Amino acid sequence: MTPGVIYPHIEKAEGQPARLQRIPRVRVAQIVMDYLAYGWSVEEMCRQHPYLTLSEAHAAMVYYFDRQDEVDNEIRLEWEQAQQAKSQASPSPFFVRMKARGLL
Template sequence: MATSTTTTAYEHIHLDEKGTAFIEGTTMKVVELVMAQKAYGWSPEELHFQHPYLTMSQIHSALAYYWEHKEAIEADIRRRGEYVEQLREEAGPSPLAARFRSQGLVE
């Protein structure tokens, strides 16, 4: 099944049929790069070091896209966090963590 994409004003960014922004030539979503930057405080240079398959142009284009679409991307980040929390609650306590606690290996 072919996926359709839309070109954006950002040279290295394309939108899939759902409007999700991807870094051109990769499977990385802009939101994923932004989340890495926020989580670790990485500069564009450090993002490049951590993701050497991305060019500096791709990274800067993704970050520019983020700043122009900050509200929507921040909402996506919040939804992702809520989803992770929901899954964590549904999964319940970790049996491995419980075993480690019973052995006094973790608090």
């Protein structure tokens, strides 16, 4: 992080993604993905995720707008990993059966 800048409710360990202090399993990037994918406001994010406080959601968005390249890169890498895993996964038995029956 930039020296002297403090993001309330956010913690960032060296080499790790930024996370909520109160709920460390929730990454800033996860909150940002709702903003990017759905265009949700901070208030809507809190309605959709009741565990999230307004101050945490605002802090996550401030962090994002200050460190946009960092968070966008994290999201991009996660997307690439998911696509790679998807391409290497075997099709589900349901998909195989439906395709064999000409239903897909």
